[in-house]
Amino acid sequence: MTRLGILLSGRGSNFQAIHRAIDRGNLSAKIACVISNIPDAPGLVYANEQGLPVFALDSKGIQRADFDRQVIAILEQSRVDLVCLAGYMRLLSKEFISAYAGRILNIHPSLLPSFPGLHAQQQAFEHGVKITGCTVHYVDEGLDTGSILAQTAVEVLAEDTEESLGARILEQEHRLYPKTIQAVISRTAWTKRSKSGSSL
Ligand code: GAR
Secondary structure, rough: OOEEEEEEEEOHHHHHHHHHHOOOOOOOOOEEEEEOOOOOHHHHHHHOOOOOOOOEEOOOOOOOHHHHHHHHHHHOOOOOOOEEEEOOOOOOOOOHHHHHHOOEEEEEOOOOOOOOOOOOHHHHHHHOOOEEEEEEEEEOOOOOOOOOOEEEEEEEEOOHHHHHHHHHHHHHHHHHHHHHHHHHHHOOOOOOOOOOOOOO
16 A cells, blocks of 8 residues: 655645545555644644644754755655645755655646746736646655646636635645546556655
8 A cells, every 4th residue: 555645734635635535445545644844734633633643843943954854754764655745835855855756746726837836826816817727746846846747727717816716726636636646656666665766
């Protein structure tokens, strides 16, 4: 069974969608750990309720490489195969990327490469695009720049506010992320868990 490491910083609704997909048998994986860089992230409440292994760290004031070393240690100790960023609002260090090369996924609320970074929904709204959406991609050292795995388009309606648009995108994120994780798992033989690189 593929072991997932979930990294989050906030609400954790994508994490919940992944967990639900596993529960319903739509995603053949196991959540090996849930790690947050924000100790009181709301997403951890659900993780605790579900009895999952939770690691609440505080990234404040810690150098990126040092913090990431702590995260890597937890992922290794939890024997994680695939790292899923779910609203994890931090860039990853070189060391992290190379430790899990080709085994880190992220979901972003826009049709990348448009609107990377923070407030993607607001950026879409301000630019007046008529179609936006969400993207699941591999993670590299850039800001939402890794290669794209899957996207869903969402129409921007005339009556939309930033909130209503964001909510419709989020609904699609919850469908797209578990489905894409399953697709990645299905075509991957996790031959070994090592630092030697990608088996994707
Ligand atoms: C989601 O919209 C996710 O796509 C976005 O943060 C939100 C987290 O919500 N991620 C990014 O913007 C990453 N660049 P959640 O905590 O409810 O899953």
